[in-house]
Amino acid sequence: MKIYDVKEVYRADEKRYDGMEYRRCGRSGVLLSAVALGLWHNFGGYDVYDNARDIVRRAFDLGVTYFDLANNYGPPFGSAEETFGRILHQDFSPYRDELFIATKAGYTMQPGPYGRGGSRKYLLASLDASLKRMGIEYVDLFYHHCMDPETPLEESMGALAQAVHSGKALYVGLSNYSPEQAEKAVKLLDSMGVHCLIEQSRYNMTVRDPERGLLPVLREKGVGFAAFSPLAQGILTGKYNRGIPQDSRVHGKSIYLTEEKLSGVIEQARRLEELAGEAGISLTELALRWALRDSAVTTLIVGARTPEQLEENVRAVQAGGLEPALLDRIDDILA
Numbered sequence: 575m576k577i578y579d580v581k582e583v584y585r586a587d588e589k590r591y592d593g594m595e596y597r598r599c600g601r602s603g604v605l606l607s608a609v610a611l612g613l614w615h616n617f618g619g620y621d622v623y624d625n626a627r628d629i630v631r632r633a634f635d636l637g638v639t640y641f642d643l644a645n646n647y648g649p650p651f652g653s654a655e656e657t658f659g660r661i662l663h664q665d666f667s668p669y670r671d672e673l674f675i676a677t678k679a680g681y682t683m684q685p686g687p688y689g690r691g692g693s694r695k696y697l698l699a700s701l702d703a704s705l706k707r708m709g710i711e712y713v714d715l716f717y718h719h720c721m722d723p724e725t726p727l728e729e730s731m732g733a734l735a736q737a738v739h740s741g742k743a744l745y746v747g748l749s750n751y752s753p754e755q756a757e758k759a760v761k762l763l764d765s766m767g768v769h770c771l772i773e774q775s776r777y778n779m780t781v782r783d784p785e786r787g788l789l790p791v792l793r794e795k796g797v798g799f800a801a802f803s804p805l806a807q808g809i810l811t812g813k814y815n816r817g818i819p820q821d822s823r824v825h826g827k828s829i830y831l832t833e834e835k836l837s838g839v840i841e842q843a844r845r846l847e848e849l850a851g852e853a854g855i856s857l858t859e860l861a862l863r864w865a866l867r868d869s870a871v872t873t874l875i876v877g878a879r880t881p882e883q884l885e886e887n888v889r890a891v892q893a894g895g896l897e898p899a900l901l902d903r904i905d906d907i908l909a
């Protein structure tokens with residue numbers, strides 16, 4: 575008789591939907607978990623598979639339904655989708671209909687003229703390749719990862735609409751679009767009979783740009799908003815406030831978060847941590863509850879190196895909004 579490792583038989587927590595808030599995504603039928611898991615870091619081909627698997631399982635057990643991928647997440651490119659596909663196959667076959675799986679194409683994926691941008695040629699081939707890597711028949715959401723000024727917007731939006739009409743994506747979204755670009759793209763999609771579900775951009779206490787144009791446009795058009803890097807890649811957990819820990823993105827020599835970038839915001843992070851302490855909560859909690867304070871924000875896409883980090887981030891938002899007086903003091907620090 576084969577003795578199975580307990581990890582081989584995954585049964586999701588029966589209470590998984592009890593502690594999570596689900597927010598309506600713009601004017602649509604879709605509810606998304608207020609905290610989503612992003613697989614940009616820690617799920618690539620060089621990362622530890624069992625750890626990646628533990629994080630995804632813990633996420634689902636905590637009520638996370640939205641999993642955010644892209645064709646080029648890894649490294650190497652494509653490997654986060656392969657990791658996720660392996661986890662799906664091993665653990666989540668009974669749960670596919672409970673998962674909201676997103677992927678994207680836009681940034682460089684492969685060499686040559688069809689490996690980046692916004693052409694129909696690249697976007698649709700990339701979607702097919704993503705489905706293959708994950709071993710699934712459709713994604714719930716397919717994003718154009720970044721606007722391509724050299725491709726007519728009609729062509730990029732036509733490719734997204736085609737993804738929906740072919741049944742390979744249930745919904746489509748935009749990422750890193752300016753308010754003006756987003757408005758045009760949403761109109762174009764409407765004219766093709768497809769509602770844009772969501773826009774995804776960086777939003778956290780150190781980057782407030784979406785407040786200045788994007789969020790009002792999305793609200794008016796009935797489009798949801800996914801905030802990525804809500805912890806500013808870890809800075810807003812306070813982990814760098816007393817130096818650079820060994821187990822951190824900066825210590826790992828990330829090209830996306832460097833000591834130089836850190837130095838520009840660390841003073842603010844220290845003051846915010848002090849304020850959080852006065853309010854009796856952690857900086858992580860302050861940052862995530864702050865980012866969810868506007869109902870135009872549908873979900874926060876957090877990253878996690880460990881299941882424990884993910885758990886802390888999910889628990890952080892359970893207390894809901896922040897007091898107006900606390901919000902004012904945050905504004906003073908960020909001014």
Ligand SMILES: NC(=O)c1ccc[n+]([C@@H]2O[C@H](COP(=O)([O-])OP(=O)(O)OC[C@H]3O[C@@H](n4cnc5c(N)ncnc54)[C@H](OP(=O)(O)O)[C@@H]3O)[C@@H](O)[C@H]2O)c1
Pocket residue numbers: 611612613614615616642643719749750774775801802803804805806807808809811813821822823824858875876877878879882883884886887
């Ligand atoms: N559309 C786009 O262009 C775009 C761009 C970027 C990201 N995204 C999406 O957004 C997702 C999240 O981005 P992100 O990883 O920058 O998000 P983030 O949540 O701001 O940062 C996550 C990182 O912070 C640290 N961290 C998280 N929780 C922690 C905790 N409780 N205690 C201590 N450290 C903690 C971990 O890094 P260390 O432990 O390694 O320090 C973790 O990997 C991505 O996976 C991706 O899906 C999209």
